[in-house]
Amino acid sequence: MKPMKLFTPGPTVVPWRVREKMARPIIHHRTSEYRAIQRGVTDDLRRFMKTENPVLLLASSGTGAMEAALANVTRPGEKVLVTAMGKFSARWKEIAEVYGLEVVSADARWGDPVSPEAVERALDENPGVRAVFTTHAETSTGVLQDVRSVAKIARERGALIVVDAITTICAENLETDLWGLDVVVGSSQKGVMTPPGLAFVSISPAARERVEGAGRRAYYFDLNRALAAYDNGDTPWTPPIGLVMGLGEALKMIGEEGLENVIERHGRNARATRRAVEALGLELLASSPANCTTAVVFKDGNAETVRKHLFDVHGIRIAGGQAELKGKIVRLGHLGYCFESDIFTLISGLESTLLDIGVIEASGKGIEALFREFHEM
Amino acid sequence: MKPMKLFTPGPTVVPWRVREKMARPIIHHRTSEYRAIQRGVTDDLRRFMKTENPVLLLASSGTGAMEAALANVTRPGEKVLVTAMGKFSARWKEIAEVYGLEVVSADARWGDPVSPEAVERALDENPGVRAVFTTHAETSTGVLQDVRSVAKIARERGALIVVDAITTICAENLETDLWGLDVVVGSSQKGVMTPPGLAFVSISPAARERVEGAGRRAYYFDLNRALAAYDNGDTPWTPPIGLVMGLGEALKMIGEEGLENVIERHGRNARATRRAVEALGLELLASSPANCTTAVVFKDGNAETVRKHLFDVHGIRIAGGQAELKGKIVRLGHLGYCFESDIFTLISGLESTLLDIGVIEASGKGIEALFREFHEM
Numbered sequence: 001m002k003p004m005k006l007f008t009p010g011p012t013v014v015p016w017r018v019r020e021k022m023a024r025p026i027i028h029h030r031t032s033e034y035r036a037i038q039r040g041v042t043d044d045l046r047r048f049m050k051t052e053n054p055v056l057l058l059a060s061s062g063t064g065a066m067e068a069a070l071a072n073v074t075r076p077g078e079k080v081l082v083t084a085m086g087k088f089s090a091r092w093k094e095i096a097e098v099y100g101l102e103v104v105s106a107d108a109r110w111g112d113p114v115s116p117e118a119v120e121r122a123l124d125e126n127p128g129v130r131a132v133f134t135t136h137a138e139t140s141t142g143v144l145q146d147v148r149s150v151a152k153i154a155r156e157r158g159a160l161i162v163v164d165a166i167t168t169i170c171a172e173n174l175e176t177d178l179w180g181l182d183v184v185v186g187s188s189q190k191g192v193m194t195p196p197g198l199a200f201v202s203i204s205p206a207a208r209e210r211v212e213g214a215g216r217r218a219y220y221f222d223l224n225r226a227l228a229a230y231d232n233g234d235t236p237w238t239p240p241i242g243l244v245m246g247l248g249e250a251l252k253m254i255g256e257e258g259l260e261n262v263i264e265r266h267g268r269n270a271r272a273t274r275r276a277v278e279a280l281g282l283e284l285l286a287s288s289p290a291n292c293t294t295a296v297v298f299k300d301g302n303a304e305t306v307r308k309h310l311f312d313v314h315g316i317r318i319a320g321g322q323a324e325l326k327g328k329i330v331r332l333g334h335l336g337y338c339f340e341s342d343i344f345t346l347i348s349g350l351e352s353t354l355l356d357i358g359v360i361e362a363s364g365k366g367i368e369a370l371f372r373e374f375h376e377m
Numbered sequence: 378m379k380p381m382k383l384f385t386p387g388p389t390v391v392p393w394r395v396r397e398k399m400a401r402p403i404i405h406h407r408t409s410e411y412r413a414i415q416r417g418v419t420d421d422l423r424r425f426m427k428t429e430n431p432v433l434l435l436a437s438s439g440t441g442a443m444e445a446a447l448a449n450v451t452r453p454g455e456k457v458l459v460t461a462m463g464k465f466s467a468r469w470k471e472i473a474e475v476y477g478l479e480v481v482s483a484d485a486r487w488g489d490p491v492s493p494e495a496v497e498r499a500l501d502e503n504p505g506v507r508a509v510f511t512t513h514a515e516t517s518t519g520v521l522q523d524v525r526s527v528a529k530i531a532r533e534r535g536a537l538i539v540v541d542a543i544t545t546i547c548a549e550n551l552e553t554d555l556w557g558l559d560v561v562v563g564s565s566q567k568g569v570m571t572p573p574g575l576a577f578v579s580i581s582p583a584a585r586e587r588v589e590g591a592g593r594r595a596y597y598f599d600l601n602r603a604l605a606a607y608d609n610g611d612t613p614w615t616p617p618i619g620l621v622m623g624l625g626e627a628l629k630m631i632g633e634e635g636l637e638n639v640i641e642r643h644g645r646n647a648r649a650t651r652r653a654v655e656a657l658g659l660e661l662l663a664s665s666p667a668n669c670t671t672a673v674v675f676k677d678g679n680a681e682t683v684r685k686h687l688f689d690v691h692g693i694r695i696a697g698g699q700a701e702l703k704g705k706i707v708r709l710g711h712l713g714y715c716f717e718s719d720i721f722t723l724i725s726g727l728e729s730t731l732l733d734i735g736v737i738e739a740s741g742k743g744i745e746a747l748f749r750e751f752h753e754m
Contacts, residue, residue, distance in 0.1 A: 006405065011618060014403045022619070023400035026391045026572050028383065028694055059438050059574045061614040064597040095596045189615060195403050197436050197574045197617025218595070219475045220441040237438040238566060240574025240617070241388060242399070317405055 002315045007346050009139050009167060009293035009319060011189040011196055012336035014246070018194055021249040022242045029241055035233030037248050042230070044251035045200055048259050049169060049184055051176035053202045056226040059240045062166040062187035065199035067095050068221035069162050069183045070133065073210040076100035076217075078130045081122055081159070083107075083114035083150065086138035087322045088164065096133065099217065104129060110141050110325060111285045111295070116149035123157050131160040131182075136168040137290035140322045142331060144172065144290035148179045155180050160207055166190055167292040170254055171266045171335055182207040188243060190292070191266070193250040193336040198243040203227065266291040269334040269343050272373035276347045277332075279369035280360060285329055292335040293319070303330050306353055313356070314349040340374055379692045384723050386516050386544060386670035386696060388566040388573055389713035391623070394630060395571055399623040406618055412610030414625050419607070421628035422577055425636050426546060426561055428553035430579040433603040436617045439543040439564035442576035444472050445598035446539050446560045447510065450587040453477035453594075455507045458499055458536070460484075460491035460527065463515035464699045465541065473510065476594065481506060487518050487702060488662045488672070493526035500534050508537040508559075513545040514667035517699045519708060521549065521667035525556045532557050537584055543567055544669040547631055548643045548712055559584040565620060567669070568643070570627040570713040575620040580604065643668040646711040646720050649750035653724045654709075656746035657737060662706055669712040670696070680707050683730055690733070691726040717751055 006013050027034055038057065045055040058065050070092070074080060080101050082092040085108040096103045106122040108114045114134075123129055132154040137144050147163050154161040162183040168174055169184075170191035176184050182204040189196035203211060203223065211223045225236035254262050270291040274284055277296050285295035298306065303320060307330050310316040319331040332346060344367065351366040371377070383390050404411055415434065422432040435442050447469070451457060457478050459469040462485040473480045483499040485491045491511075500506055509531040514521050524540050531538040539560040545551055546561075547568035553561050559581040566573035580588060580600065588600045602613035631639050647668040651661055654673050662672035675683065680697060684707050687693040696708040709723060721744065728743040748754070 004402070004404065006403065008405050010615070011403045011405060014619075019400040019402075022572075023396040025381070025396075026383065026388045026566075027381065028385050028388060028696075029573075030696075031694070059436065059441070060597060061436050061616075063614045064436070067595075067597045098593050098596045098599075187615075189403075189618075195399075195617065195619035196406075196615045197620055216475050218444075219472045220437060220444045221597075222475075237440045238387070238564075238573045239438075240572065240620070241566075242391075242572035243574055243617070243619075317408070319405075319407075 005316045005345060007316055007318050007333045009331055009333035009335050012193060012333065013338065014195055015193055015250065015253060015337050017253060018246045018250045022246040024245070026241055029239055034241065038239070038244055039233045041244055041248045041251060044255065046202070048251065048254065049174060049176045049202055050178065051202050053176065053204050054227065054230050055200050055202045056223060056230055057235055057239060057244065058199045058201070058221070058226070059197065059237065060199050061196060062185060062199050063091065064221065065185045065187060065201050066091065066164060068218070068223055069185055069201050070095050071099055071218045071221055072214050072223040073131055073160055073162065073183060073207050074099060074101055075214070077102065079104060079126060079128050081106060081119070081126070081129045081132045083119060083134040083145065085112060085114050085141065085143055085145070086110050087140035089135035089138050092133035111143065111287060113143050113145040113288045116146055116153055119150050120153050123153065129157070129159050131162055133162045136163055136165040136174065137172065137292050139167045139293060140325065141285055142290050142293040142295040143286045144288050147181070151179045151181055160210065167335065168290070170259065170262055171291045173263060176202055188247055191336050192247060192254070194243060194247045197240050198247060265339070266335070268373065269338055270294060272343055272370045273332055273334055273347065275369040275373050276366040279365040280351060280354060292333070294332045294334070295329045296332065297329050301327070302357065302359060303327055305357055306330055309353045309357060310349055313353065316346065316349045343370060382693045382722060384693055384695050384710045386708055386710035386712050389570060389710065390715065391572055392570055392627065392630060392714050395623045395627045398626040399619045401622070403618055406616055411618065415616070415621055416610045418621055418625045418628060421632065423579070425628065425631065426551060426553045426579055427555065428579050430553065430581050431604065431607050432577050432579045433600060433607055434612055434616060434621065435576045435578070435598070435603070436574065436614065437576050438573060439562060439576050440468065441598065442562045442564060442578050443468065443541060445595070445600055446562055446578050447472050448476055448595045448598055449591055449600040450508055450537055450539065450560060450584050451476060451478055452591070454479065456481060456503060456505050458483060458496070458503070458506045458509045460496060460511040460522065462489060462491050462512070462518065462520055462522070463487050464517035466512035466515050469510035488520065488664060490520050490522040490665045493523055493530055496527050497530050500530065506534065506536050508539055510539045513540055513542040513551065514549065514669050516544045516670060517702065518663055519667050519670040519672040520663045521665050524558070528556045528558055537587065544712065545667065547636065547639055548668045550640060553579055565624055568713050569624060569631070571620060571624045574617050575624060642716070643712070645750065646715055647671060649720055649747045650709055650711055650724065652746040652750050653743040656742040657728060657731060669710070671709045671711070672706045673709065674706050678704070679734065679736060680704055682734055683707055686730045686734060687726050690730065693723065693726045720747060
């Protein structure tokens with residue numbers, strides 16, 4: 001009977017308009033009808049990612065798109081730099097190793113971003129880096145990285161810059177062309193409010209040159225094929241038609257609210273959540289917090305208790321810690337289709353849980369902090 | 378106003394029950410709720426693919442699953458045999474070349490299957506083949522191949538047997554374990570009546586041994602990770618949650634009708650379609666026809682005219698020829714959620730179109746042929 005309320009940083013809530021679109025009868029993909037839908041989707045993505053570059057659709061999770069990016073812009077034995085600050089940014093290293101690259105790493109404590117200075121130092125100490133693989137927001141810690149500065153440093157040294165923006169597209173300010181980002185990777189189940197299974201990558205002219213000259217090291221993820229099909233509004237393989245139709249509707253909704261308003265809403269919700277968490281006497285993990293998720297540290301070992309209680313009692317589904325943060329944090333997702341009143345639900349549920357398990361005594365402080373943020377007090 | 382009626386061999390019609398399931402609120406995948414759904418799906422797939430082997434889910438099109446199969450059971454430089462008889466079976470060669478394999482090929486005219494004798498000859502002339510990559514039904518020609526005999530020959534020579542069964546799962550008799558098929562590849566948008574974007578592979582103990590010993594040549598498609606996650610009802614990457622939920626409902630529907638009845642329905646619809654096509658004086662392409670699609674040859678160059686007319690006048694969407702068969706054939710799909718009355722629609726539409734464009738004069742012969750098949754006359 002009790003409804004489930006999703007507050008995870010992906011998958012995120014899928015609006016009814018999107019689900020209704022996906023519930024319609026399926027159409028065939030080798031038709032002008034489908035091609036028009038796909039072109040609308042890729043054009044909206046380009047607009048929201050602020051780029052003139054082509055945006056290629058892939059039937060895969062975000063990880064597949066990361067691999068596609070890496071496999072197509074590198075050659076075996078080349079030196080690349082990875083900025084690692086959590087589970088997902090470290091994934092670039094794992095993929096690079098499978099592709100036989102020499103990996104230089106600029107690491108940060110899980111909870112901090114990798115500073116532009118650290119990137120600069122790593123590049124100076126390791127001349128000949130051909131590409132930098134970085135992450136706009138690290139979902140495992142809720143940390144935002146200054147990819148604009150990282151990109152500037154990479155470009156000054158002639159390296160390509162490849163950005164995992166999976167949890168920031170339509171949630172943070174992201175200027176693909178202005179910042180000179182060569183490849184930007186996104187996926188459907190985050191800020192763009194669609195179920196998982198669809199990913200996308202933008203490709204700059206410089207990256208395209210690398211892609212076109214690449215020896216073929218992948219078949220399904222061969223971006224030459226995707227680029228050739230793109231001009232025709234096509235994909236080389238059968239696309240996830242229903243998800244593409246759903247994403248089209250989601251992007252239309254974002255356009256209606258206005259991208260800048262959507263990003264501002266994300267920022268406000270994230271700030272409000274952080275103020276509330278601190279008002280409840282809890283500790284924030286991220287020194288440079290992102291809009292997608294707020295990681296809360298539980299030094300008392302209560303993280304999993306809180307997470308379980310929130311779901312069992314209130315149907316509120318939040319995320320736990322991953323890898324080395326397992327059992328040490330919870331992650332409150334406020335990404336995508338998430339509004340002020342949803343944050344009320346989330347914070348009231350959290351506060352009520354803390355009361356139930358005896359971590360705090362008084363109540364109302366979390367919600368009070370939200371009011372302060374939302375009413376600009 | 379005019380409704381579109383889908384008669385393509387993939388994507389196929391998605392039943393409302395499946396679409397309704399996918400229209401439900403999304404759930405998180407790292408939960409017991411999701412794991413139970415995924416286990417139900419993989420158990421049903423195992424039952425319908427007649428295997429005790431694990432069936433791994435992949436967020437990709439069928440081509441991605443073919444690459445996953447090939448990348449994981451081969452090593453660079455190894456010799457493999459491909460049976461090529463059309464666009465999709467020839468794809469095995471293209472993938473094998475990307476992975477640096479030595480490819481031996483047993484080819485057939487597009488419209489014929491590769492005979493077991495040809496496979497035997499190729500294997501005898503090329504000792505040391507480690508794996509045979511074959512295709513149960515070739516969608517570009519509508520040809521069914523005797524994979525049972527091919528598998529027997531491969532196994533006798535110690536080669537692994539990998540089968541693309543993308544258009545035959547739940548549409549043709551397929552005995553994975555009885556026939557000794559090591560890897561069987563399927564995808565969602567064919568006989569199992571779900572939108573595209575979800576693929577699956579079964580892995581025999583012998584194939585698993587190869588997978589586990591493989592140097593890692595892919596990351597997203599690393600089946601070691603998928604096998605490790607499988608035991609927990611998990612996937613290594615975010616799965617296409619909505620599609621998995623949809624597939625669960627589709628498999629439930631197949632279970633309700635009964636797999637044997639579903640396959641018999643496919644066979645009857647395919648036979649009826651062929652009888653009708655011949656009664657209309659048209660030529661069939663396939664010497665050994667499959668249940669998924671009926672390819673009709675138009676030597677007069679009318680293939681694309683017929684296809685366009687069927688859609689423009691009747692909203693009936695069929696497929697054309699691909700690659701070397703482009704413009705020479707049409708393909709009538711009768712795969713998945715397709716019943717007697719749908720075949721009435723398809724054949725009446727075809728007959729009416731042939732009248733309109735002046736290819737035939739009398740009418741009713743196609744439908745009469747259907748009645749003969751359906752009434753066992």
